[in-house]
Amino acid sequence: MTIEVAVQQLINALSLGSLYALLALGLGMVYSVLGMLNFAYGELLTVCGYTMFLLILIGVPFPVAGLVGLGMAIGVSLLIERLVFRPLRGASFISLLFASFAASVIIQNLIKQLISKRPKVIPVPEVFDQMINIGPFQINVLSLIILLVGLVTLAGLVAFLQKTRWGLAIRAAAEDFEVTRLMGAKANRVIALSFALSGFVAGVAGVLWLSRRGAVSPTMGFIPILKAFIAIVIGGLGSLKGAVMGGFLLAFIEVALMVMLPTRAVPFTDAFALMIVVVILYMRPEGLISIKTGS
Amino acid sequence: MNCHPATGLKNHVWRRYYCSWFLISIDREILSEGQGFVTSSKNANRNQGVFIVMTGDGLYQKVKISGQEKHMLNISGLTSGYGPVEVLHGLSLYINKGEIVAVIGPNGAGKSTLLKTIVGLISPQNGSILFQDRSIERQPPEYVLDRGIALVPEGRRVFAGLTVLENLHMGAYLERDSSRKKKQIDYIYDLFPRLEERHQQLSGTLSGGEQQQLAIARALMSRPKMLLLDEPSLGLAPVIVEVVIDLINSLRKEGLTIILVEQNIHQALEISDRAYVLVNGSIRMSGSASQLLETGVDMEKAYLGEKI
Amino acid sequence: MLKNWSRRRVTSAFHTFWMLALVLGIISVAAAVIDDRSITRLVTDFMTLCVLVIALQSFIGNSGIISFGHVAFFGIGAYSAALLTITPKIKAIALPALPVYIQQMQVSFTVAVLMGACLSLLVAIITGLALSRMAEGAMAMATLALLVMLHSIFANWEQVTRGTIGVYGIPRNITLFNTWICAAVVGGAALLFKASPTGLCLQASRDDPLATGTLGVSVAKTRFAGWVLSAILMGAGGAMWAQNNLAFGPNQFYYAETFNLLSMLVIGGICSVTGAIAGVAVVTLVGELLRGLENGLSIGTWVTLPELPGIVQMSIACLIIVVLIIRPQGMLGLNELSDFVYKRRMTKKNT
Numbered sequence: 016m017t018i019e020v021a022v023q024q025l026i027n028a029l030s031l032g033s034l035y036a037l038l039a040l041g042l043g044m045v046y047s048v049l050g051m052l053n054f055a056y057g058e059l060l061t062v063c064g065y066t067m068f069l070l071i072l073i074g075v076p077f078p079v080a081g082l083v084g085l086g087m088a089i090g091v092s093l094l095i096e097r098l099v100f101r102p103l104r105g106a107s108f109i110s111l112l113f114a115s116f117a118a119s120v121i122i123q124n125l126i127k128q129l130i131s132k133r134p135k136v137i138p139v140p141e142v143f144d145q146m147i148n149i150g151p152f153q154i155n156v157l158s159l160i161i162l163l164v165g166l167v168t169l170a171g172l173v174a175f176l177q178k179t180r181w182g183l184a185i186r187a188a189a190e191d192f193e194v195t196r197l198m199g200a201k202a203n204r205v206i207a208l209s210f211a212l213s214g215f216v217a218g219v220a221g222v223l224w225l226s227r228r229g230a231v232s233p234t235m236g237f238i239p240i241l242k243a244f245i246a247i248v249i250g251g252l253g254s255l256k257g258a259v260m261g262g263f264l265l266a267f268i269e270v271a272l273m274v275m276l277p278t279r280a281v282p283f284t285d286a287f288a289l290m291i292v293v294v295i296l297y298m299r300p301e302g303l304i305s306i307k308t309g310s
Numbered sequence: 311m312n313c314h315p316a317t318g319l320k321n322h323v324w325r326r327y328y329c330s331w332f333l334i335s336i337d338r339e340i341l342s343e344g345q346g347f348v349t350s351s352k353n354a355n356r357n358q359g360v361f362i363v364m365t366g367d368g369l370y371q372k373v374k375i376s377g378q379e380k381h382m383l384n385i386s387g388l389t390s391g392y393g394p395v396e397v398l399h400g401l402s403l404y405i406n407k408g409e410i411v412a413v414i415g416p417n418g419a420g421k422s423t424l425l426k427t428i429v430g431l432i433s434p435q436n437g438s439i440l441f442q443d444r445s446i447e448r449q450p451p452e453y454v455l456d457r458g459i460a461l462v463p464e465g466r467r468v469f470a471g472l473t474v475l476e477n478l479h480m481g482a483y484l485e486r487d488s489s490r491k492k493k494q495i496d497y498i499y500d501l502f503p504r505l506e507e508r509h510q511q512l513s514g515t516l517s518g519g520e521q522q523q524l525a526i527a528r529a530l531m532s533r534p535k536m537l538l539l540d541e542p543s544l545g546l547a548p549v550i551v552e553v554v555i556d557l558i559n560s561l562r563k564e565g566l567t568i569i570l571v572e573q574n575i576h577q578a579l580e581i582s583d584r585a586y587v588l589v590n591g592s593i594r595m596s597g598s599a600s601q602l603l604e605t606g607v608d609m610e611k612a613y614l615g616e617k618i
Numbered sequence: 619m620l621k622n623w624s625r626r627r628v629t630s631a632f633h634t635f636w637m638l639a640l641v642l643g644i645i646s647v648a649a650a651v652i653d654d655r656s657i658t659r660l661v662t663d664f665m666t667l668c669v670l671v672i673a674l675q676s677f678i679g680n681s682g683i684i685s686f687g688h689v690a691f692f693g694i695g696a697y698s699a700a701l702l703t704i705t706p707k708i709k710a711i712a713l714p715a716l717p718v719y720i721q722q723m724q725v726s727f728t729v730a731v732l733m734g735a736c737l738s739l740l741v742a743i744i745t746g747l748a749l750s751r752m753a754e755g756a757m758a759m760a761t762l763a764l765l766v767m768l769h770s771i772f773a774n775w776e777q778v779t780r781g782t783i784g785v786y787g788i789p790r791n792i793t794l795f796n797t798w799i800c801a802a803v804v805g806g807a808a809l810l811f812k813a814s815p816t817g818l819c820l821q822a823s824r825d826d827p828l829a830t831g832t833l834g835v836s837v838a839k840t841r842f843a844g845w846v847l848s849a850i851l852m853g854a855g856g857a858m859w860a861q862n863n864l865a866f867g868p869n870q871f872y873y874a875e876t877f878n879l880l881s882m883l884v885i886g887g888i889c890s891v892t893g894a895i896a897g898v899a900v901v902t903l904v905g906e907l908l909r910g911l912e913n914g915l916s917i918g919t920w921v922t923l924p925e926l927p928g929i930v931q932m933s934i935a936c937l938i939i940v941v942l943i944i945r946p947q948g949m950l951g952l953n954e955l956s957d958f959v960y961k962r963r964m965t966k967k968n969t
Binding site for chain 3: 052099102103106107109110112113114116117118120121123124125127128234237241244245248252282283285286289290292293294296297300301302
């Protein structure tokens with residue numbers, strides 16, 4: 016392997032990693048605050064995608080459609096919290112999981128009924144497919160954009176969580192929800208905030224995901240939530256830092272397999288990647304960063 | 311149906327107040343005095359206004375209340391628990407301003423449930439909680455905290471992944487004025503120099519005693535009028551327990567009212583003014599701390615569940 | 619670890635068993651009497667689903683760990699039944715790459731079901747050894763990983779599964795009688811497991827894994843036992859299903875089917891075998907009632923409602939949310955059929 020290819024693959028892995036890290040952070044945010052896995056998270060990407068699809072269809076430029084899609088993702092995330100999870104406050108882990116599962120199916124079917132059962136193509140700006148030369152390296156523009164947007168969003172989220180009063184409350188709630196309430200933080204507000212942030216991250220990830228894929232379909236949310244789920248479990252459920260690390264690790268495993276596997280085994284890349292993940296979990300059942308609250 | 315049965319007054323919102331002491335007088339003649347529920351109109355001045363009182367025989371009378379609320383916190387007929395499980399069975403107690411009151415009792419007596427109900431983490435099934443004449447039962451924790459009651463939860467429960475300073479900031483979550491927050495942090499650092507040394511350290515890496523200090527400091531950040539301490543000596547070495555006790559004593563000198571929940575009877579009674587013995591969700595004994603210390607034998611019986 | 623069987627639990631499991639077998643038997647006999655093709659098909663579908671959901675219940679209900687991976691065992695059972703029962707002629711055309719001895723093999727319904735169970739057992743042992751040691755959250759994820767892994771094998775191992783095209787030509791070996799026997803046996807196995815010492819330890823670990831561990835119970839071992847047992851039942855169910863459906867592709871063992879089976883379990887009640895059957899009944903009923911709407915119902919000759927694809931799935935999803943809000947434990951909660959009968963007797967005695 017030449018150094019050029021290696022650098023290109025590294026950029027690929029980093030760009031995929033920042034996307035996975037975003038996905039994982041959005042899912043992990045709600046998990047760490049509420050202790051629940053939101054299976055409808057993937058559908059936030061779907062909603063974002065279809066909003067963009069419809070807007071582009073009527074002639075709205077790509078970036079504007081992306082912003083509106085982002086807004087829709089936040090709105091739907093808050094809506095799900097209000098309609099599904101708030102009535103179930105205090106229910107068991109499994110109940111909440113099933114409820115989110117049901118919410119995801121409802122959204123999928125709404126899209127099937129209101130728009131279409133079949134996948135639709137989204138015209139992506141042509142710039143995305145071009146290559147640019149940086150020194151001796153040829154790099155795909157889209158990978159670079161994803162890497163940049165991903166890192167900027169991650170940095171923005173970290174700054175929000177570290178520097179603001181609400182960010183502090185979210186981090187405290189991730190540690191101990193009851194004591195956070197004792198400190199005067201309103202439970203519903205903290206939870207709604209975590210859902211809004213989760214929707215925001217899903218929206219950003221959705222725009223990037225669509226730019227890679229160039230098409231929308233009602234079940235397109237399954238793969239992103241799967242990746243996010245795997246990433247937060249590798250990272251250690253409940254740890255926000257772990258979610259980001261898990262996302263990057265998963266991307267590196269996938270890109271490495273893609274490069275190293277012989278052509279005949281390429282369809283099984285996902286299977287191999289998951290096998291490696293299961294082996295990691297077998298050795299570290301609590302994930303990379305294990306959470307231990309207090310003593 | 312806003313017309314009151316006794317007075318015929320219309321368009322008044324009627325409220326029930328629990329009065330620790332009231333005087334019913336009509337035309338300067340004292341009819342009765344005592345403790346109980348008083349119904350009044352919303353706008354009445356609670357200390358001197360005209361009240362409508364439901365007397366024992368179910369009749370309403372127009373009355374005048376005199377005298378002042380004596381107690382800072384007044385709990386009466388409190389029934390509370392988790393879901394269908396009732397842990398506290400109609401207990402009543404009061405705390406005066408500036409007192410340290412110990413609530414002692416064996417494991418599972420409902421001590422922590424009592425504190426959680428006071429601060430609003432649990433909504434009581436029945437009964438009333440009055441704090442400085444305001445009813446705080448069924449209010450969310452942020453309301454109770456804003457009124458001036460802060461809880462130091464059992465087992466310290468500092469935010470382990472946050473730094474000491476971030477923990478203190480969380481404690482002052484409701485305070486939006488950053489200069490006041492800063493002042494309060496300086497005050498806390500005066501009180502706990504150890505925390506200032508370690509303000510950038512993750513609080514999960516502190517020792518048990520330091521974590522307890524941090525938990526108390528965090529609660530003090532909201533400038534409470536009353537502090538509830540749930541088993542502050544739990545899991546601490548005896549030397550460190552001494553430090554915590556000294557701290558509680560110095561807080562009392564600053565005028566803080568304290569409810570101290572403990573399993574360790576003697577230590578709790580030594581520093582408190584009065585005490586309640588809570589067994590199986592109801593008050594088994596109460597009195598001044600010195601009194602209870604003398605009747606140590608009876609207390610052991612109460613602990614073992616014998617009827618006294 | 620608990621060693622002794624509790625007589626009371628076994629008796630009550632036995633009572634539930636014969637009552638359930640009786641109810642299912644009556645349904646089968648009724649269908650046999652009516653002798654209508656679509657009704658017979660409905661009943662065999664119902665029984666097959668009962669087997670699958672009961673299999674799912676025996677792991678999720680007892681361990682309290684959500685598994686997305688059981689549909690993979692379902693697929694293993696279905697594919698192994700397909701390979702074993704398709705006539706050699708069709709196999710020679712559709713699956714020429716198969717080894718000769720498999721190509722020439724053709725077995726009966728029972729053997730196919732048993733082989734489906736065995737193959738599934740094999741995979742369950744290999745995966746269970748790694749899975750059962752994981753923390754709950756990680757285990758749930760690993761089961762999802764299992765689903766995706768096996769799906770990618772089903773979809774890409776073209777020599778054996780014909781890839782995404784799918785297999786066809788499975789003989790319809792299923793009858794009302796043999797589905798009833800299967801459903802009763804699987805129900806009995808699940809009830810017996812629930813009442814067994816291992817099953818009780820597993821339920822204890824569901825309620826508090828830490829405390830169960832301190833009692834000297836190996837949580838990993840009991841989880842392993844539950845995992846393997848439910849995989850066997852799932853494999854058998856898959857083999858039954860294949861011989862009922864006759865042709866299928868890999869996408870039938872994926873997200874949608876997982877949701878379908880889980881929703882029946884949740885609506886009926888995770889912790890109860892009776893609940894699993896009740897859930898299947900309710901979901902089947904809702905499905906049958908609304909299926910007309912899905913394809914565009916005609917009222918009279920003039921009015922035709924528009925097609926509403928996915929209305930069945932959506933109604934079921936709404937039903938789940940409503941059930942979870944009103945009865946978080948599902949319709950039956952923790953009760954089995956015998957509990958209702960016994961409770962009535964107890965109150966009679968008391969009054």
